[in-house]
Amino acid sequence: MIEVKNVNKSFDDPGGRRQVLYNINAKFYNGKTNLIIGQSGSGKTVLVKNLVGLFRPDDGQILYDGRDITTMDSKALKRLRKEIGMLFQGSALFDSETVFGNVIFPLMMFSSMSPEEQRERAQFCIDRVNLTGSENKYPSELSGGMQKRAAIARAISLNPKYLFCDEPNSGLDPKTSIVIDELLSDITHEFGITTIINTHDMNSVMGIGENIVFINRGHVGWIGNKDEIYDQDNDDLNNFVYATDLFRDVRRYRRAHGYQRSKTPE
Amino acid sequence: MLITKTLNSFGEYCMFLWRSIGVPEKWRVFIKRYLDEIAKLGIDSIPLILIVSLFIGSLCTILIKLNINNPLMPRYAVGLTTREIILLEFSSSILCLILSGKIGSNIASEIGTMRVTEQIDALDIMGINSANFLCMPKILGLITIMPFLVVICMGTSLFGGFLICVLTGIVTVETYLYGIQTMFIEWYVWFALIKSLFFAFIISSISAYYGYYVVGGSVEVGKASTNAVVMSNIMILVVDVILTKVMLQ
Numbered sequence: 001m002i003e004v005k006n007v008n009k010s011f012d013d014p015g016g017r018r019q020v021l022y023n024i025n026a027k028f029y030n031g032k033t034n035l036i037i038g039q040s041g042s043g044k045t046v047l048v049k050n051l052v053g054l055f056r057p058d059d060g061q062i063l064y065d066g067r068d069i070t071t072m073d074s075k076a077l078k079r080l081r082k083e084i085g086m087l088f089q090g091s092a093l094f095d096s097e098t099v100f101g102n103v104i105f106p107l108m109m110f111s112s113m114s115p116e117e118q119r120e121r122a123q124f125c126i127d128r129v130n131l132t133g134s135e136n137k138y139p140s141e142l143s144g145g146m147q148k149r150a151a152i153a154r155a156i157s158l159n160p161k162y163l164f165c166d167e168p169n170s171g172l173d174p175k176t177s178i179v180i181d182e183l184l185s186d187i188t189h190e191f192g193i194t195t196i197i198n199t200h201d202m203n204s205v206m207g208i209g210e211n212i213v214f215i216n217r218g219h220v221g222w223i224g225n226k227d228e229i230y231d232q233d234n235d236d237l238n239n240f241v242y243a244t245d246l247f248r249d250v251r252r253y254r255r256a257h258g259y260q261r262s263k264t265p266e
Numbered sequence: 267m268l269i270t271k272t273l274n275s276f277g278e279y280c281m282f283l284w285r286s287i288g289v290p291e292k293w294r295v296f297i298k299r300y301l302d303e304i305a306k307l308g309i310d311s312i313p314l315i316l317i318v319s320l321f322i323g324s325l326c327t328i329l330i331k332l333n334i335n336n337p338l339m340p341r342y343a344v345g346l347t348t349r350e351i352i353l354l355e356f357s358s359s360i361l362c363l364i365l366s367g368k369i370g371s372n373i374a375s376e377i378g379t380m381r382v383t384e385q386i387d388a389l390d391i392m393g394i395n396s397a398n399f400l401c402m403p404k405i406l407g408l409i410t411i412m413p414f415l416v417v418i419c420m421g422t423s424l425f426g427g428f429l430i431c432v433l434t435g436i437v438t439v440e441t442y443l444y445g446i447q448t449m450f451i452e453w454y455v456w457f458a459l460i461k462s463l464f465f466a467f468i469i470s471s472i473s474a475y476y477g478y479y480v481v482g483g484s485v486e487v488g489k490a491s492t493n494a495v496v497m498s499n500i501m502i503l504v505v506d507v508i509l510t511k512v513m514l515q
Contacts, residue, residue, distance in 0.1 A: 052391055081393030092384040106392055109292055164391075 002028040002051065002162065002194055007060035009043075009050055020046045024060070024220055026213045031192045033185050033208045035199060038215035039240060044198045045166060047215060051196065052084060052164055053077055064162065082110050085155030085193075087165040091147040093139040093154070099126065100135040103153045110158060125153040129183060145176035149183065156187060163188070165197040169204055181207050200240075202247055205229065214240070230254055282475050285397035286405065299403035300410075307369050307404065307470075308411030312418060318364055319357075319419045323426025326351055331436045344437045345445020348427045350454070357419040358458040359506045362465035365415070366498040370473040373404055374494035377477030378487035386478070401474040405467060412466035413459045420458070461509050468501045 009021040020043045028034040038044050049055045051062055053069050062069045064080060072080065093102050104122035111118060126135055129149040139147055148168060155163055165184060169177035185208040188195040197204065205212060209226035216222075216236045224232065229241060230251065242248050290296035326348045334343055377400055380386050389396040424446055431442045476494035480486050 054387060054390065078393040081391060084391060086388065086391045088384040088388060090383050092388040094385055094388075095379075095383075108295055109392065109394060 001030055001065060002196070003061075003063040004028075004047075004051070005061040005063070007047075007050060007057045007062065009046055009055060009057050020218050021050070021057070022218045024215075026220055026223060027211075028194055028196050028213075029211055030194050031189060032195070032210040033188050034194070034196045034211040034213070035205055035209045036196065036213050036215060037199060037205055037209075037240070038221070039200060042215045043218040044200075044215050048164055048166055048196065048198045052086060053081065082158060083161040085158065085160035085163045087148065087151045087155050087163070087168055089167040089170050091139070091144075091151040093147060093151055095139055098136050098138055099131060099142070099150045099153075102139070102150060103157050106154065106158045122153075122157060125157045126150075128156070128187070129153045144171050145173075145179065148172065148180050152180075152183060152187070156191070156193075159191065160193060163193045163195045165195065165199075167199055167201075168197060169199060169201045174203065177201060177203060178207065184208065202241060202244070205241075216240075278479065279472070279475050282397060282401075282478060283471060285395060286401040286471070286474070288395065288398050288402070290398065290402065291394060296403060299399075300407050303403045303407030304411045307372070307408050308415060311365060311368060311415060314364070314368060315361065315415055315419050316422050318361070319422035320426040320429070322356055322360075323348065323352065323423030323428075324430040325426075326356070326423070327427035327430050327442070328434075328436060341437060341441045342445035342448055345427065345442040346448055347445075348442075349424065349446040349450075352420055352423040353454040353458055356423060357416050358461040358465065359502065361416065361419045362412075362462065362469065362502050363499055366465075366469045366473075366502065367495050369408065370469050370495045370498045371491040373470060373473035374477040374491040375487055377401070377474055378480035378490045381478060381480045382483055382487060397478060401471070401478065404474055405470040408466040408470040409463055412462045416458055416462045420455070457513055460513070461506065464505050464509065465502050468505060469498045472498045472501060 004024050004026045007021055007024040008019065010017045010019040012018075024047060036044050036047060046055065050057050051069075053072075057070055060070070064083075067076075067080065069077065069080065093099075094105065097105065100122060103125050104118055107113060107118040107121055111121075113121065123135070126132060129152050131146060131149050131153060134142065134146060134150075139150070142150060163184075168180050168184060172180065181204050184195060184197065187193065197208075199205070206226055206229075209229070212222075212224055212226065212229060213220060214222040214234070214237050222229075222232065222234045222237045229237070231254070232238070242251055327344060330347045330351075331344045334347070377386075380400070386396045386400070389399060427446070428439065428442060431437050431439050437445075473491075473494040476490040476497070477487075480490045
């Protein structure tokens with residue numbers, strides 16, 4: 001489990017310090033798809049970058065199963081990072097490497113496997129994300145969805161305990177987004193990973209949101225799950241959830257059919 | 267303000283070098299990358315070096331012949347002066363100024379693109395020292411290959427002079443060959459080779475630094491490439507003056 005306690009983060013701006021995160025408290029559970037949601041510019045990505053140690057919070061604690069990343073020395077942080085996989089918004093695949101080269105890269109750098117075992121593990125990961133046959137393609141030859149899948153394969157190649165995904169559906173069509181969401185959800189449950197997904201895609205929220213943290217203007221605005229998100233009284237969250245006609249229709253339908261809080265929509 | 271900014275950049279550059287220079291994570295991966303960089307930065311530059319050197323050698327010979335057309339000057343002075351210009355300045359300093367355009371922009375834009383597409387963040391999150399992983403093979407690779415490029419440049423430039431003598435007869439081939447051999451000082455070759463090591467370090471490290479700290483998008487990557495080349499050129503000239511003063515006087 002990853003626990004965030006009283007995290008604040010600010011940045012230097014030409015006009016002075018600009019606070020982005022205010023006293024964030026949240027828990028992200030093992031074997032669950034944990035979603036961080038919120039509008040663009042609300043501080044989601046800054047929170048994720050704090051979680052993975054790319055930024056250091058001004059104060060507060062970030063505990064990985066009790067280990068505080070904010071006070072770790074560089075060696076401990078390096079050890080911890082071998083337990084972390086990350087899927088970036090733009091996939092961040094290495095352009096100069098093929099899909100296979102990208103997936104085997106973390107294994108070559110950190111695993112104690114023999115070269116043969118490394119190849120087998122890389123192939124397993126590629127097969128797992130349904131990219132069989134694309135091993136020798138370069139990232140520029142892949143579609144957006146395939147790039148995401150290759151990045152997921154690379155992220156899980158070292159069998160991470162924690163998987164972070166920054167806007168995994170950005171730039172993808174709805175059908176491919178569902179494929180990526182289902183893949184992330186399946187992998188989370190199959191390998192018991194603590195998966196944290198940063199998204200503003202409501203389809204993802206409704207599809208795989210087992211633990212949802214809503215960030216609003218740098219504050220934690222709401223915490224719950226996909227079954228609770230429709231029927232709550234948080235105005236900021238409602239503005240976010242019901243921003244589109246589709247979800248407003250869903251709300252009308254639910255109200256018309258007398259849905260109560262915590263019921264799953266049909 | 268400018269002084270503060272310059273000092274900040276210099277400090278950041280020093281910290282970047284401190285991060286870059288260290289024991290590689292995996293030697294097998296490092297050696298592969300190191301050899302790749304030698305091929306990419308050095309071997310791939312050979313065609314450019316051959317073309318530039320051939321023409322500059324020819325031009326030197328023609329211009330020197332035109333400018334020292336004095337009966338008091340021995341005819342072999344054309345070959346001798348051509349050789350001295352090539353050994354002392356062209357094969358190291360001018361060649362590196364030219365290469366900084368090709369190699370410097372290549373390094374800065376490659377690393378800069380990796381930065382803006384989050385590939386460097388991906389390395390950092392994996393627990394890899396990205397500065398060391400990306401930049402050390404480039405720095406060491408260029409330092410390794412640069413003396414060879416200088417030697418190729420020397421040979422090709424002198425051959426360019428020879429070729430112009432054969433084709434135009436401005437000086438007889440025998441006189442030119444005598445000129446490039448007479449009063450030969452071996453130290454000048456070593457001087458050029460030693461200078462080239464410094465210049466290789468300047469080109470690779472400054473370009474890598476500018477690429478590594480890009481913030482923004484493609485426009486900033488372009489700016490970083492330009493700044494890398496400009497700053498490399500300035501530093502090459504500054505270090506050239508210092509080394510010439512220290513090593514030749």
